[in-house]
Amino acid sequence: MFGALYASEGSSTDALVGVAAEFSPRYEVTGPRDVTLDLSGLARLFGSARAIADELQRTAAERGLAVRVAIAGTTTAARLLARGSHHAITVIDPGGEPEALASLPLALLANVTNEHSNVPNVPNDPNVPNDPNVPNDPNGSNELATFRKWGLRTLGDIARLPPDAVAARLGQPGVQLQRLAHGEDLRPLRPAVPEERFERALDLEWPIDGLEPLSFVLGRLMEPLAAHLDRRGRGAAVLHVRLHLVTRAVHERALQLPAPIKDARTLRTLALLDLESHPPAAAIDRVVVAVDPTPARVLQFSLLTRPLPSPEQISTLMARLSALMGEGRCGSPVAVDTWQPGAFAMKPFAPSQPPSPGLRTAAPPHRCAVALRRFRIPVPARVRVEQGRPIRVITDRRGLAGGVGTNSGTGSVARCAGPWRTAGNWWTKGTWERDEWDVTLSDGATYCVFRDRGTDAWFLEGVVD
Amino acid sequence: MSHPAAAVLESALRARKLDRTLTTALQPGKGDGLVAPTGATALDAVLHGGLPRGELSEVAGAPSSGRTTLLLQVMAAATHRGEIAALVDTFDRLDLGSIVAAGIDLDRLLWIRGEASSPPDRAIERALKALNLVLQSGGFGVAAIDLADAPSSALSRLPFTTWMRVQRTIEGSETACLIVGPHPIARSAGGVTLSLGGASRWAGDADRSRRIAGLDVTVRVVSPRRRVEGEVAVAAEFA
Numbered sequence: 001m002f003g004a005l006y007a008s009e010g011s012s013t014d015a016l017v018g019v020a021a022e023f024s025p026r027y028e029v030t031g032p033r034d035v036t037l038d039l040s041g042l043a044r045l046f047g048s049a050r051a052i053a054d055e056l057q058r059t060a061a062e063r064g065l066a067v068r069v070a071i072a073g074t075t076t077a078a079r080l081l082a083r084g085s086h087h088a089i090t091v092i093d094p095g096g097e098p099e100a101l102a103s104l105p106l107a108l109l110a111n112v113t114n115e116h117s118n119v120p121n122v123p124n125d126p127n128v129p130n131d132p133n134v135p136n137d138p139n140g141s142n143e144l145a146t147f148r149k150w151g152l153r154t155l156g157d158i159a160r161l162p163p164d165a166v167a168a169r170l171g172q173p174g175v176q177l178q179r180l181a182h183g184e185d186l187r188p189l190r191p192a193v194p195e196e197r198f199e200r201a202l203d204l205e206w207p208i209d210g211l212e213p214l215s216f217v218l219g220r221l222m223e224p225l226a227a228h229l230d231r232r233g234r235g236a237a238v239l240h241v242r243l244h245l246v247t248r249a250v251h252e253r254a255l256q257l258p259a260p261i262k263d264a265r266t267l268r269t270l271a272l273l274d275l276e277s278h279p280p281a282a283a284i285d286r287v288v289v290a291v292d293p294t295p296a297r298v299l300q301f302s303l304l305t306r307p308l309p310s311p312e313q314i315s316t317l318m319a320r321l322s323a324l325m326g327e328g329r330c331g332s333p334v335a336v337d338t339w340q341p342g343a344f345a346m347k348p349f350a351p352s353q354p355p356s357p358g359l360r361t362a363a364p365p366h367r368c369a370v371a372l373r374r375f376r377i378p379v380p381a382r383v384r385v386e387q388g389r390p391i392r393v394i395t396d397r398r399g400l401a402g403g404v405g406t407n408s409g410t411g412s413v414a415r416c417a418g419p420w421r422t423a424g425n426w427w428t429k430g431t432w433e434r435d436e437w438d439v440t441l442s443d444g445a446t447y448c449v450f451r452d453r454g455t456d457a458w459f460l461e462g463v464v465d
Numbered sequence: 466m467s468h469p470a471a472a473v474l475e476s477a478l479r480a481r482k483l484d485r486t487l488t489t490a491l492q493p494g495k496g497d498g499l500v501a502p503t504g505a506t507a508l509d510a511v512l513h514g515g516l517p518r519g520e521l522s523e524v525a526g527a528p529s530s531g532r533t534t535l536l537l538q539v540m541a542a543a544t545h546r547g548e549i550a551a552l553v554d555t556f557d558r559l560d561l562g563s564i565v566a567a568g569i570d571l572d573r574l575l576w577i578r579g580e581a582s583s584p585p586d587r588a589i590e591r592a593l594k595a596l597n598l599v600l601q602s603g604g605f606g607v608a609a610i611d612l613a614d615a616p617s618s619a620l621s622r623l624p625f626t627t628w629m630r631v632q633r634t635i636e637g638s639e640t641a642c643l644i645v646g647p648h649p650i651a652r653s654a655g656g657v658t659l660s661l662g663g664a665s666r667w668a669g670d671a672d673r674s675r676r677i678a679g680l681d682v683t684v685r686v687v688s689p690r691r692r693v694e695g696e697v698a699v700a701a702e703f704a
Contacts, residue, residue: 307604308549308604309549309602309603309604309605313602313603313604314602316602317598317599317602320598321577321595321598321599324591324594324595324598325577325578325579325591325595326580329577329578329579329580330575330576330577330578330595331575331576332571332572332573332574332575332576333559333561333564333571333574333576334571335561335565335571342560342561342562343561344561346576349575350572351549351572351573352572368504368505368534368538368699368700368701368702369534369537369563369566369567369568369701369702369703370531370534370563370566370677370679370680370701370702370703371533371534371536371537371560371563371566371567371701372533372560372562372563373528373533373558373559373560373613373614374558374559374560375558375581376557376558376581377581377582389672398616399528399614399616400528415665415667415675416675417667417669417675417676417677438676438677440529440665440667440677443527444527444529444663444664444665445527445528445529446529446665446677462558462560463528463529464529464665464677464680465528465529465530465531465532465533465534465613
């Protein structure tokens with residue numbers, strides 16, 4: 001047994017939902033003024049269906065709502081009757097839906113079809129009023145328009161058509177509209193699930209200062225939160241930590257997690273590592289931990305490939321490394337769209353599972369490529385040039401060309417090649433223009449050196465290694 | 466032939482993973498499970514498959530001897546096998562162009578960049594901590610630390626237990642740990658030491674056509690306990 005509430009114009013949806021929630025946990029919001037609810041089992045509490053309908057209307061009136069109530073054996077019939085009936089309360093015994101719906105106008109189907117994805121959809125056209133008492137033209141649905149052209153005006157007219165003839169002319173959408181006109185449900189009720197909050201808070205008797213005592217508090221909050229996530233099959237996508245300080249300020253941190261995580265220890269470690277880098281300014285007297293939930297991961301491991309560390313392990317490792325080395329200094333390198341020497345970007349380290357050995361591409365032919373060790377800050381050098389070519393390269397840097405601790409002594413150049421002129425970014429502030437040389441010194445070390453054409457200064461860019 | 470009692474004792478020590486105190490040779494490993502191939506066929510042949518996993522190996526040499534080239538080659542081979550690799554770049558020297566030219570899968574490389582401007586002692590200390598974090602995390606096929614530009618004085622100031630701790634961390638794991646330095650630093654008994662010597666190969670005689678064509682690297686493999694000593698030449702080309 002299902003009931004439908006249809007509120008008058010201007011009514012609050014929340015108030016209507018509140019009325020439905022008082023009677024049944026299984027209710028569906030089917031429109032801004034339209035709620036359908038499952039009334040199974042309420043007869044033992046209130047008595048007959050009529051008594052339930054009376055109680056629904058009385059409760060709505062107490063909340064200042066004027067509603068029409070309909071009770072029927074199907075949600076479709078209840079909804080159509082609540083919208084189309086002229087009575088405040090309509091109660092139909094199971095099985096009597098087709099007769100009860102027969103006199104209702106055809107236009108009502110336009111509102112119902114919006115809720116069924118596999119039925120021709122009627123767009124929310126401003127020309128199509130929601131009030132079924134106002135004659136309307138469902139010109140958004142071809143099938144409904146066709147029914148009108150055939151001279152059909154009520155649901156009973158459609159219901160009486162031979163189903164095979166409707167199927168032959170209008171196909172499956174026409175048949176579904178006819179089933180709706182009979183009051184049949186095309187899908188079960190979809191109960192609204194109240195939004196669940198994954199949040200825990202703890203008021204501290206005494207303010208705490210420092211991360212060590214905070215770790216115990218976080219652990220105490222994370223355990224039930226992780227258990228809650230686990231029960232609901234969810235993982236944390238974003239972890240929010242709000243620390244209410246004794247100064248009345250709120251220190252808030254949000255951690256974007258690379259993968260859904262529901263492990264309490266991992267969440268606590270990540271929160272602590274982040275707070276190590278961004279500590280609160282004063283003692284804490286209230287701790288709130290909340291997560292934005294997301295469906296938990298389902299992993300299929302392979303017997304044939306070496307397993308990667310779990311996202312929890314990688315997240316923790318990256319957080320620890322970032323705390324140690326600094327933000328943006330750990331991750332995977334990414335090439336950037338520029339010719340500027342040495343340009344690169346970093347992105348979070350998030351390796352994917354490798355393909356199984358059978359699907360892996362064949363190994364590329366072996367080709368060992370010479371590597372360059374690049375000085376991020378070019379090393380200033382003193383270069384002696386004769387006949388347009390460098391003949392001596394000396395730096396003050398220990399262990400580098402001609403410097404202390406090298407075998408090149410005077411830094412004399414054994415062989416060199418160049419110059420190769422490069423320039424770029426002349427349209428921005430980061431312009432460069434230089435002549436590049438490759439030089440091998442007498443100790444065998446090969447360097448890339450360049451002369452900045454703007455300043456006429458020489459620098460070591462890197463060493464071939 | 467050794468005494469039967471000594472053989473029984475050695476096998477008992479090996480069973481309890483206490484065989485590091487032995488002076489007898491370790492059995493060379495075979496297969497991907499025990500070694501991490503370097504990707505250089507000739508070198509892998511000398512190493513009986515590659516660098517031993519769960520051990521601390523070293524690449525040592527002077528500037529332009531091919532240390533970084535070999536390091537990137539090992540990493541490229543690891544990422545191509547579907548493994549993930551980590552490089553602790555103590556002085557932030559890695560060049561993206563070289564990484565790409567080596568054929569490393571960038572998504573599978575964890576690059577931990579130190580600060581070039583830091584004092585060497587501090588940079589090395591942080592790099593070692595980062596290496597320990599990576600090794601403790603586990604799951605990496607190859608983890609390397611680049612100390613090639615570290616001053617010898619700073620390296621000599623490291624406590625002698627540093628590398629023993631690293632060795633203990635990876636013992637029994639599937640990670641091949643690699644140190645790149647100016648000279649052998651850790652001298653781990655279980656790992657191998659690759660001493661490199663290299664010379665730039667030039668092409669072209671005329672001023673305008675002269676260029677560096679590549680690097681001729683000679684790798685001398687030293688490992689007292691693994692019986693993998695030998696010397697092999699590896700040629701590297703400019704991309």
